[in-house]
Each structure stands twice: as C-alpha cells, then as structure tokens.
Amino acid sequence: MTRPRQAYRRSLAHRDRDVPRAEARPDPRPDPARDGLRDRAGAATGRRREKPAPSLASTRGLDAFTFFVANLQTGFGPFVAVYFTSQSWTQSDIGLVLTIGGLFSLFGQVPGGAFVDWVTSKRFVAALSVAVIGASAAGLALFPTFLVVALSMAAHSIASCTLTPAIAAISLGLVGHAGLGERLGRNARFSSIGNALAAAGMGACGYYLSSEAVFYVTAALALPTLAALYCVRASEIDVVRPQGPDGGEAPGGWASLKLLLTNRALLCFAACITLFFVANAAMLPLVGSVLTVRASQTATILIAACIMAPQMVMALIAPAVGRAAQAYGRRPLLIIGFAALPIRGLLFAYTDAPELLVAVQVFDGISAAVLGVMVPLIVADCTRGTGRFNMALGAVGTAMGLGAAASTTLSGYMADHFGSHAAFLGLAAVAFAALVLVAVIMPETRRPREA
Numbered sequence: 001m002t003r004p005r006q007a008y009r010r011s012l013a014h015r016d017r018d019v020p021r022a023e024a025r026p027d028p029r030p031d032p033a034r035d036g037l038r039d040r041a042g043a044a045t046g047r048r049r050e051k052p053a054p055s056l057a058s059t060r061g062l063d064a065f066t067f068f069v070a071n072l073q074t075g076f077g078p079f080v081a082v083y084f085t086s087q088s089w090t091q092s093d094i095g096l097v098l099t100i101g102g103l104f105s106l107f108g109q110v111p112g113g114a115f116v117d118w119v120t121s122k123r124f125v126a127a128l129s130v131a132v133i134g135a136s137a138a139g140l141a142l143f144p145t146f147l148v149v150a151l152s153m154a155a156h157s158i159a160s161c162t163l164t165p166a167i168a169a170i171s172l173g174l175v176g177h178a179g180l181g182e183r184l185g186r187n188a189r190f191s192s193i194g195n196a197l198a199a200a201g202m203g204a205c206g207y208y209l210s211s212e213a214v215f216y217v218t219a220a221l222a223l224p225t226l227a228a229l230y231c232v233r234a235s236e237i238d239v240v241r242p243q244g245p246d247g248g249e250a251p252g253g254w255a256s257l258k259l260l261l262t263n264r265a266l267l268c269f270a271a272c273i274t275l276f277f278v279a280n281a282a283m284l285p286l287v288g289s290v291l292t293v294r295a296s297q298t299a300t301i302l303i304a305a306c307i308m309a310p311q312m313v314m315a316l317i318a319p320a321v322g323r324a325a326q327a328y329g330r331r332p333l334l335i336i337g338f339a340a341l342p343i344r345g346l347l348f349a350y351t352d353a354p355e356l357l358v359a360v361q362v363f364d365g366i367s368a369a370v371l372g373v374m375v376p377l378i379v380a381d382c383t384r385g386t387g388r389f390n391m392a393l394g395a396v397g398t399a400m401g402l403g404a405a406a407s408t409t410l411s412g413y414m415a416d417h418f419g420s421h422a423a424f425l426g427l428a429a430v431a432f433a434a435l436v437l438v439a440v441i442m443p444e445t446r447r448p449r450e451a
Contacts, residue, residue, distance in 0.1 A: 053175075053179075054174040054175060054233075054236050055236060057232075057233065058174055058231070058232045058233045058236050060231065061228055061230070061231025061233075062171065062174065062183075062186075062187070062228075063186060064190075064224075064231070065167070065225065065228040065229045065231075065232065066167060066187045066190045066194070067190040067191070067193060067194040067228075068194065068224050068225035068228055069130070069163065069167065069191070069225060070190070070191040070192070070193075070194025070195045070198060071194045071195075071197070071218075071221050071225075072130065072133055072134070072218060072221050073133070073195075074194070074202060074218075075137055075198070075202060075214050075217065075218030075221075076133075076156055076218070077199075079206060079211070079215075080140075080153075081094055081098070082206065083140070083144075083211040083212060083214065084097070084144075084149075086210075097146070097149050097153050098153070100150050100153055100154055101153035101154065101156065101157045102157070104158055105157035105160060105161060105401065106401040106402070106405075107398070108157060108161040109161045109395070109397040109398045109401070110391060110395050111161070112158070112161030112165060112390075112394055113161075113165045113390035113391040113392070113393050113394025113395070113397075114390070114391040116162055116165040116166050116169055116390040117387055117388055117390045117391050122166050122169040122173060122237060123170065123229060123237070125166040126163060126166040126167065126170065126229055127229055128159075129160070129162045129163035129166060130159075130163065130222050130229070131226070132155050132158070132159035133155075133156055133159045133160070133218075133222065134218070134219045134220075134221070134222025134223075134225075135155070135219070136152040136155045137152075137156075137215045137216075137218035137219040138215070138216075138219040139151070139152040140152050140212075141215035141216050141219065144212075161394065161397075164397070165389075165390035165393050166390075167187065168376045168380075168389070168390065169389065169390055170232060170237055171183045171184060171187060171376075173237035173238045174236055174237055174238075177380060177381075177384060177447075178326070179326075180376075180377055180380055181321075181322040181323065181325040181326040181373060181377055182319065182322040182323050182326060183322070184322050184372070184373045184376055184377055185318045185319035185320070185321055185322025185323065185373050186318075186319055186322070187372075188315075188318035188319075188321075188372035189314070189315045189318045189319055191372075192311040192312075192314040192315040192318065192368075192372075193311075193315050195311055196308055196311040196312065199304075199308070201217075202214045202217060205217055260383075260388065260391065260392050260395055263382055263383070264443075265378075265381070265382045265442075265443050265445055266383070266392055266396075268441045268443065269378050269379070269382070269442060270395065270396050270399045271437065271441070272334075272434060272437050272438045272441070272442055273371075273375065273396060273403070274400065275403065275430065275433060275434035275437060276338060276341065276371075276403065276431070276434045277399075277400045277401075277404045277407060278403045278404075278406050278410065278430050278434075279342075279345065279407065279427045279428070279434060280341055280367070280404075280427075280431070281403065281404035281405075281407035281408060282407040282408045282411035282427065283344065283345065283364075283424075283427055284307075284361075284364070285408065285411075286348075286411050286415060286420060286423055286424065286427075287303075287306060287348060287357055287361075288303050288306075289415070289420065290348075290357070290420050291303060291306075291357065294352075294354050302354055302357070302358060305358045305361075306357065306358050306361045309358055309361040309364075309365060310361050310362070310365035310368050311365070312365065313362055313364075313365025313366060313368075313369065314365045314368045314369040314372065317365075317366070318369045318372060321333060321369050321370055322377075325373060325446070330374060330378050330381065330444060330445050331438075331443070331444045331445075333370055333373075334370065334374050334438055334442065335438055335439060336370060337366065337367045337369075337370025337371055337374065338367070338431070338434055338435040338438050339435055340363040340364075340366040340367045340370075341363070341428075341431035341434070341435070342428045342431040342432040342435060343363055344360055344361075344364060344428075345425070345428025345431055346425070346428050347360045348360055348424045349421050349424035349425050349428065375393075375396060376393060378445050379393045381446060381447075410426070410430075411423050411426075414427075
C-alpha cells in the first residue's frame with residue numbers, strides 16, 4: 001500500500017499569516033500619538049471626534065463655582081471705598097490703593113493668561129486664585145493699614161487675572177469647542193445671579209453689622225467656592241497643549257506674542273471691543289450723577305436698581321445667547337450686543353424721568369449677556385489648536401481695560417464742558433462707530449461643521 005504524498009506547504013512569513021482575532025481588535029487603551037493621528041485624519045475628512053458630555057457632578061460643580069466666584073468678587077466692588085471711608089482714610093489714599101489694584105489688573109492679564117496656558121492643572125490655578133482672594137479679603141478686614149491694604153489689593157488683582165482665564169479654560173476643557181457657547185451662557189447666568197445676591201447680602205451686612213463685616217463674609221466665601229471646584233472632575237478636563245502653526249513645538253516669549261499679533265480675526269475683535277468699552281464704561285457712572293441731581297432722596301435706591309436690572313436680564317437670556325451662537329454664528333449675536341449700546345445712550349440722553357432711566361438699563365443687560373458669552377467664545381475660535389487661548393483672552397481683557405479707562409476721562413470732559421445730555425450723545429456716537437466697525441471688519445469665527 002502506497003502512502004499518499006503529503007502536499008508541500010510553503011512557510012509563510014510572519015507578516016503574511018492571519019492575524020489572530022484578539023490582535024485584530026482595536027487597543028482600548030489611550031494612546032496620545034494614535035489619538036492625535038485620528039484627530040488630524042478626522043479634520044482632513046471633515047469629521048471630528050466628539051468629546052463626551054461631562055458628568056452631572058462636573059456640570060453642577062462648575063455652575064456652583066461660577067456662582068460663588070461672583071459672590072467672592074462682589075466684596076471688592078463699591079464696598080471697598082465705603083470701608084476705607086469708614087476707617088477715616090483720605091480720598092487721596094483711597095484713590096492711590098484703588099489705582100494700585102487697577103494697574104496690576106490691567107497689566108497682569110496677559111501674563112496671567114500665559115500662566116494658565118502653561119500650567120497643566122487648571123483646577124489648581126483656580127483654587128490658588130480663590131485662596132489668594134480670600135486671604136486678601138481677610139487682610140483688608142484684620143489689618144486696615146496702608147501697606148497691608150496695598151498688598152492685598154495687588155494680590156487680589158493678580159489672582160483675578162488668573163481666575164477668569166482659569167474658569168474659561170475649565171469650561172473649554174469640559175465641553176470642547178462644540179459645546180462652549182452653551183457652557184459660557186450657563187457661566188454668565190450663574191455669575192449674574194451670584195453678583196445680584198451678593199450685592200444685596202453684603203449690603204445688608206454692611207448696614208446691620210459693620211463695613212468690615214463685608215470682607216469677613218468675603219473671606220469665608222472662599223470655602224464653599226473651593227468645595228464647588230472640587231466637584232469638577234479633573235479627569236474630564238481636556239488640556240490643550242501650546243503648539244506652533246505647523247503643529248510643532250510652541251514658540252515662547254516674543255514669538256508667542258507674535259502669533260497673537262498676526263491673528264487678523266483676533267486683532268479685529270480687540271479693536272471692536274476696545275471702542276465698545278470706550279462708549280460703555282462711563283454710562284452707568286454718568287447715570288448715577290444724573291440721578292443724584294434729579295432725585296437726591298431716592299438716588300441710592302435707583303442706582304441699586306440700575307445695577308440689578310441688567311443682572312436679571314443677563315441671567316434670563318445668557319444661555320439662549322450661547323445656544324444661538326452655536327446655531328447661527330458669532331457675528332449676528334455680536335452685532336445685536338453692539339447695537340444695544342447706542343440705543344441705550346440715546347435713550348439716556350432724551351429721558352427725563354429717573355424711573356425710566358432704570359428701565360433703559362435693560363439694554364445694558366442685553367449687551368452684557370452677549371459679550372459675556374462672545375468674548376471668550378470668539379477668542380477660543382481665533383486661537384483654536386494653538387494652546388494660547390488664555391493668553392489671548394488676557395490680551396483682549398487688557399484692551400477692554402484700556403477702553404474703560406479712556407471712557408471715564410472722555411465722559412467727564414464732555415459732561416463738564418457740554419453737559420450730561422451732550423455726554424450721553426457723545427458716548428452714543430462712539431458706540432455707533434463701534435457697531436459700524438463690527439459690521440465692516442469682524443469676520444465670522446465659527447467653523448461650519450460646528451453648526
């Protein structure tokens with residue numbers, strides 16, 4: 001019996017063999033290099049990798065954090081001047097310490113934003129800023145000497161320059177660019193509610209207790225603020241590393257600033273927002289002066305109502321503004337916010353009844369809601385993928401501060417030489433020029449696939 005010849009079997013190279021089933025499955029473990037390739041491939045084909053929605057704990061935690069931060073910052077508003085006056089300070093000393101705080105706030109925004117970009121943990125920056133602000137409030141209450149107060153005001157200003165971009169960075173890291181508009185709307189809502197409630201509560205503390213009680217309350221508010229921040233899960237916050245235009249290593253120093261100075265959309269927005277604040281910043285103080293002359297008995301109540309009215313409007317419409325910005329683009333909403341300012345200036349100029357001046361402040365709420373969402377949203381659009389979001393946000397904040405500083409000087413000159421009526425008309429003219437500038441030079445920054 002002949003044994004059948006066995007067929008010849010060619011030895012296969014390793015690369016020609018069938019891949020076992022277990023090896024054919026994708027590796028579920030995170031791989032930054034592989035994920036980066038997928039993101040770039042998705043961008044090339046028009047598809048983008050969706051960021052999972054943040055947990056309810058992180059969402060509620062960020063809501064509470066923005067609410068308590070607004071409470072914390074309210075104590076450093078008008079209550080500072082009242083407290084120093086009750087301590088028998090001269091107006092020169094009060095003006096000097098306020099100027100110190102203002103200068104640190106103005107020139108610290110770009111370095112503060114760059115610092116937030118550089119630090120990996122945005123929660124750490126936010127927590128450190130809150131702790132410094134709480135310590136500054138305690139220093140004001142415990143040691144009201146000139147040196148301690150000057151240091152406390154400087155520390156508060158520096159901490160504020162890192163806290164604001166840290167909140168924006170946490171928001172962007174949680175929801176990504178696609179959900180940033182709605183998230184910023186929620187931030188604006190809870191911030192405005194916090195401002196309104198804190199103003200009422202601290203005013204009551206100052207009236208029934210003492211002026212320094214406001215700062216003890218402010219220092220104590222640091223604890224619930226930190227507790228709310230702890231609820232935001234660090235694992236859900238994506239970190240965008242700084243990188244160059246070609247995707248390589250990010251330039252530093254002056255080269256990093258050059259990236260911002262050559263960003264056309266960002267420069268256009270900075271020019272528009274500066275002109276807006278030249279017209280906007282002095283309107284409410286000018287209204288306060290008019291109310292004091294026309295209704296001296298009820299001026300304090302009416303001014304408080306002028307502050308509260310925009311906060312209520314902002315709390316109501318800010319989330320809708322964020323959703324509309326994602327659906328219809330940034331530019332239409334920006335035009336609406338800028339258009340409300342010249343209307344407000346004209347109504348102030350031709351309104352005689354003090355109570356109607358409060359009603360006109362509704363337009364301030366519209367502008368505040370739009371800019372509260374649009375400023376960080378447009379900056380995020382302009383710096384997408386560069387990791388320079390917070391630095392650019394600080395630069396735009398500096399432009400806003402310069403515009404506000406020019407506004408008070410301009411309005412004071414016009415009011416002294418031509419009267420309040422002419423001052424309101426002059427500010428309205430500047431506001432209209434800002435509106436025209438937005439309509440002419442400001443591009444749409446939303447990417448089409450985000451609709």
